Amino acid sequence: MSTELLEVLDVAVIGAGASGVGVGMALKDFGVERFAILEREFIGASFERWPKEMRFITPSFTSDQFGFLDYNAVGLRASPAFILKKEHPSGKEYAGYLRRVATQFDLPVWEQIAVESVTPIKQAEGFEIETSKGVIQALFVIWAAGEFQYPNLLPFPGAEFCRHSSRVESWKEVAGDDFIVIGGGESGADAAIHLAEAGKHVYLLDADPPWEMNESDPSLTLSPFTRGRINEAFKSGNIEFIARAEVLGVGQNGSRYRVFCNDNYKFDTPEPPILATGFMGFRFGRTAGWPRRAVIMPGSAHTLRNEPFTSAPRA
Ligand SMILES: Cc1cc2nc3c(=O)[nH]c(=O)nc-3n(C[C@H](O)[C@H](O)[C@H](O)COP(=O)(O)OP(=O)(O)OC[C@H]3O[C@@H](n4cnc5c(N)ncnc54)[C@H](O)[C@@H]3O)c2cc1C
Numbered sequence: 184m185s186t187e188l189l190e191v192l193d194v195a196v197i198g199a200g201a202s203g204v205g206v207g208m209a210l211k212d213f214g215v216e217r218f219a220i221l222e223r224e225f226i227g228a229s230f231e232r233w234p235k236e237m238r239f240i241t242p243s244f245t246s247d248q249f250g251f252l253d254y255n256a257v258g259l260r261a262s263p264a265f266i267l268k269k270e271h272p273s274g275k276e277y278a279g280y281l282r283r284v285a286t287q288f289d290l291p292v293w294e295q296i297a298v299e300s301v302t303p304i305k306q307a308e309g310f311e312i313e314t315s316k317g318v319i320q321a322l323f324v325i326w327a328a329g330e331f332q333y334p335n336l337l338p339f340p341g342a343e344f345c346r347h348s349s350r351v352e353s354w355k356e357v358a359g360d361d362f363i364v365i366g367g368g369e370s371g372a373d374a375a376i377h378l379a380e381a382g383k384h385v386y387l388l389d390a391d392p393p394w395e396m397n398e399s400d401p402s403l404t405l406s407p408f409t410r411g412r413i414n415e416a417f418k419s420g421n422i423e424f425i426a427r428a429e430v431l432g433v434g435q436n437g438s439r440y441r442v443f444c445n446d447n448y449k450f451d452t453p454e455p456p457i458l459a460t461g462f463m464g465f466r467f468g469r470t471a472g473w474p475r476r477a478v479i480m481p482g483s484a485h486t487l488r489n490e491p492f493t494s495a496p497r498a
Contacts, residue, residue: 187317194218195312195321197301199226199292202327204281205257207290212259220290220327221314223297227281229331233274235353236377240369240406242270257284271408298328330462338460341433344440345458348374355381359454363442365430367392371459372405376412379421386450387422388442390429425450 194215196203199222207220222228241254243264253262255272263272263280272280285292297315301324304311312319334347348370351357354377362378364371367389375387394413396404405413416422429445433456442450 185315185317186313188320189314189317190219190319192217192219192319192321194323194325195310195319196220196325196327197298197312198222198326198328199281199285199294200229200327200329200331201257201277201281202329203325204285204290204292206325206327207292208258208261208284208288211288211290218291219319220292221296221298221312221319222292222294223315225294226285226292227278229329230274230278230281232331232349234348234351234374234377235273235275236355237373238271238273238408239277240271240401240408242408243267243272244270257281258288261288301326326465328465330464333463333465334458335461335463336458338458339430339432341435341443342458344433344435345456348457348459349462351457354378357381357383357454360384361452362386362454363388363440363450363452363456364459365389365442365456366459366461367394367424368459368461369393369405369409370461371457372409372413374457374459375422376409376416379416379419383421385422386425386452388425388428388430388444388450390427390445392424392426394424395426 194210194217196206196218199220203220203222204226210218239255243253243255243262245253245262245264252259253264255263255277261284263277264270266280266283267276269276298312299315300313302311304320309320309322310324312321312324331349334349336342336347345365351374354374357378361384363386364375365388367387371387371389372394375385378385393404398404413422428448430442431445432443434441434443438453440452440454440456442452442456444450
C-alpha cells in the first residue's frame with residue numbers, strides 16, 4: 184500500500200455498484216464537484232458475478248410519464264427498462280446498464296482502486312482513506328461497497344465443505360444430480376429453481392421458511408416472480424421443500440456430505456451442499472473467526488468433521 188497523498192475530495196463514494204452509481208448521479212444533481220467513486224474492480228462488478236441464469240426479481244417498467252421511477256433505476260432519467268428493453272435483466276445486462284449510466288452522466292469513477300481503511304482525521308474535519316494506490320482525504324465518505332462480494336461463508340461448523348450460492352457461475356453447468364440447498368430465501372429459491380430446471384434433484388431446507396410467510400416485506404418472503412417460478416419447478420417433481428430444518432453443521436466422509444439438523448435429522452448428499460444463508464458485508468480489520476450468527480455445536484467443528492457416518496436417512 185502506498186502512503187502518497189493522491190487527492191483531496193469533498194465526497195468519496197466507495198463502490199461503483201447500484202448504490203455507488205446512484206449516489207454519484209445524485210451528487211451531480213446537487214452540484215457537488217469534487218467527488219469520486221472509488222471502485223476496486225470495475226463498474227457493476229458484483230452484478231457481473233451473478234450466476235448466469237439469475238435475473239432481477241423486481242420488474243423494470245418505463246413509467247416516466249407518470250413521474251414514477253423504474254423500480255430498478257438507480258436515479259432519475261435512467262430507466263433500465265428503456266435502456267435494456269428487458270423486464271427482468273440478468274446480472275451482466277444490469278452491469279452494462281450501470282456502465283452506460285456512468286458514461287452518460289459523466290460520473291468520475293476511478294476503477295482498480297481498493298479501499299483498505301477509513302480513519303477520521305485527528306484535529307481536522309474529514310477522513311483519510313487508505314487505498315491500494317495511495318491515500319485520499321475526503322470531507323465525507325459514502326460507503327457503497329455492498330454485501331454480495333462479502334458472503335457469510337461460515338454460518339455454522341463445517342460450512343467450509345459447502346459452496347456459497349454467490350460463487351456459482353452457472354447453475355446449469357454445476358456437475359452432479361442430487362443437491363441440498365441450505366436457505367430458502369431468494370438466493371436459495373433461485374438456485375433450486377435453476378437446478379431443478381436443469382433436471383437435478385433438490386432438497387430446499389429452511390429453519391423458518393420464507394415460502395410459507397405471508398408478509399409484504401420482500402426481504403422476509405419470496406417475491407411473486409420467484410413464487411411463480413417455484414410453483415412451475417415444483418410440478419417437475421425435482422424440488423422437495425424441507426421446512427423447519429435448522430442446519431447445525433455439515434460433515435464430510437470420503438466423497439459424501441452430511442447435513443446435520445435439529446431433532447437429529449440428517450441429510451446425505453454426494454455434492455457439496457449449496458449455502459444460501461446470506462452475506463455479512465465488509466468488516467474493516469476482519470481476518471478470521473466466526474461471524475455473529477454462528478451456531479454453537481456440542482463438541483468442536485473438528486469433532487463434527489471427522490465423525491463417521493452411521494446411517495443415511497434422507498428425512
Ligand atoms: C438472488 C438475488 C436477487 C436480487 N434481485 C434484486 C432485484 O430484483 N431488485 C433489486 O433491487 N435488488 C436485487 N438484489 C439485490 C441487489 O443485487 C443488491 O441490493 C445490490 O447489488 C446492492 O448494490 P450495492 O451497490 O450496494 O452493492 P454492489 O452491487 O455489490 O456494489 C458494490 C461495489 O463495491 C465494490 N467494492 C467492494 N469493496 C470495495 C472496496 N474495499 N474498495 C473499493 N470498492 C469496493 C465492488 O467491487 C462493487 O462493484 C438481488 C440480490 C440477490 C442475491
